[in-house]
Amino acid sequence: MVANIAAAANKLDIETDVSLTEAREVVLDTADEEELSSKYQDVEFVLGDDLNAGKGVLHLTTRRVVWVSSSSGGPAFALRYPQIVMHAVSRDPSSYAKPCIYLQLDEGSEDMAMGGGDDEEGGEGEEDAGDVSAEVRLVPSDESKVDDMFKVLCDCAALNPDSEVEGEGDFFFDEAEVMAGLDPSTRAAVMADRLADGMELGDGEEEDGANGAPEDLQELVGDDPSRFEDDEEEEEAQGANQAAGNGR
């Protein structure tokens, strides 16, 4: 049973090789600013529908959700907040017999550019026998702890935003849509700017050096004005390639 859970956990990217002290306490990664937020005794860890790892100690740190089995030699599991797509307080008996925290884990959907994510452990609608759904339940013996566990998870999750984007990130927008919404004089001005940018180097706002070339280019050219001269066909292609109108 334990081997099943460890294997299933690995498939879901749950860390099973958790560093513990001799007293089965979690080794915190202080270099990563990891601190212990809360600890709860007598919490069951349930993976998927019914893989119950038994009772253990739940450590909620500022970087991870760590569960350590109370049986000596028992497993330990760790989740990072970025892999928890959603967590919730479940009090619906038809969902699970006891009040608990429900967590859904990230499996790398097709929206995200994960190589081969759909092919490996069963894409949508395809489940191999033995595939466990990416769900974890944390079931405290003391039901009254559930709300506190939820709150701590919220607070710690907020401390771990995805590194690439803070806040709203770049906008994706429809160029035509944006232009359509402008008043005519603004639209004309925007289009005039873009046409100017799209022309060959040296036109528009850049400062001109002695040859009518931008100053940077002037430095590179040095004494040889024909150093970077293009063929005539290439100049036209360059103009068309100039990217106009970046977002943000």
Place this chain on the structure above:
Amino acid sequence: MLFFSLFKTLVGKEVTVELKNDLCISGALHSVDQYLNIKLTNTRVHNEQKYPHMMSVRNCFIRGSVVRYVHLPPGAVDVEVLHDATRREARGG
């Protein structure tokens, strides 16, 4: 901070959050933060394909980065105002 501000005006309204893994979660918008993490109350979680059980949970917290869509109730948002605001933002204005 455009959408952060938008969502703050929708607190209390019923929304459906569709995640990138196709999960759909309906509930009342409780709060949103700068990362667009969303908290819902009185939620119903359902996705027939993967998680066939419809589950109701009291509170839930959804990681902002996994949200694909937030379905808003009709009439909850002044679309013209939002349209103008997003065009301005897209132009860097």
